[in-house]
Amino acid sequence: MLETLAALAEPNRFRIVELLRDGPQSVNAIGATLGLNQPQVSKHLRVLKAAALVEVEPLAQQRLYALRGEPLRELQTWLDGYRELWEERFDQLDNLLTEMSQAPSPTSIRKDKRHAKRK
Amino acid sequence: MLETLAALAEPNRFRIVELLRDGPQSVNAIGATLGLNQPQVSKHLRVLKAAALVEVEPLAQQRLYALRGEPLRELQTWLDGYRELWEERFDQLDNLLTEMSQAPSPTSIRKDKRHAKRK
């Protein structure tokens, strides 16, 4: 997960991923499209491959890099655990503040109350 | 988007986000839970705030940091554009290869993970 995020966080790698969304590409094709030098493309692809975000298929002397969905799917799954943050209507922070604003003694701050929202 | 990814890609920040999933926390509470020094927590929170992943609400001398769903939602939306990669059955790479490989020599599927080391 962290590896996926780190791989995607780099601007050029992000662009590569977006480019590969439309189908596999050769290293040179990627470099030409994005205006990157070939060695740099290879290095970025190496990182993406280490993160399992791409797979390679040699074709003649070329290497066709294709996007792999699995890591992205895992990201999706992880994000699903946070859906409640925008799907549900109640604002945790506001609730908490409203709740303790009527509590006169702030010395005893109980942080966890009913925030356990099921997961 | 890139900022969101970069913010999440850092291990400790990732842990902070996961921690804040269960509700707002003060800086010290976060540090205590995750075993981080206070200054470092503040710095990480700064990055998270710059990425709009958290919001602050001052309470007495404390600052309560709460998770914001919006950036995560945007990530979700972005990922939705890649759903086809794992939801649909057809494999783009295989299609492409089959299509353009009228070359009789079968592109031998040898998945050699190790690069040939230079001698």
Added chain:
DNA sequence: CAGGCATATGCTCATTGCAGCATATACGGT
């Protein structure tokens, strides 16, 4: 099998980013 194309690797340099420590600032209680 020599030569050329496509890609990978090695090296250096510059930048970035995180951790640690010290210190500054904000706020509340006494």
Added chain:
DNA sequence: ACCGTATATGCTGCAATGAGCATATGCCTG
């Protein structure tokens, strides 16, 4: 006003990382 608590900021050192350039490796074709 003074002190303690809570948090933020500044500075330094160090490790990681990306870009550029040169070069090695792999593979096809004549």
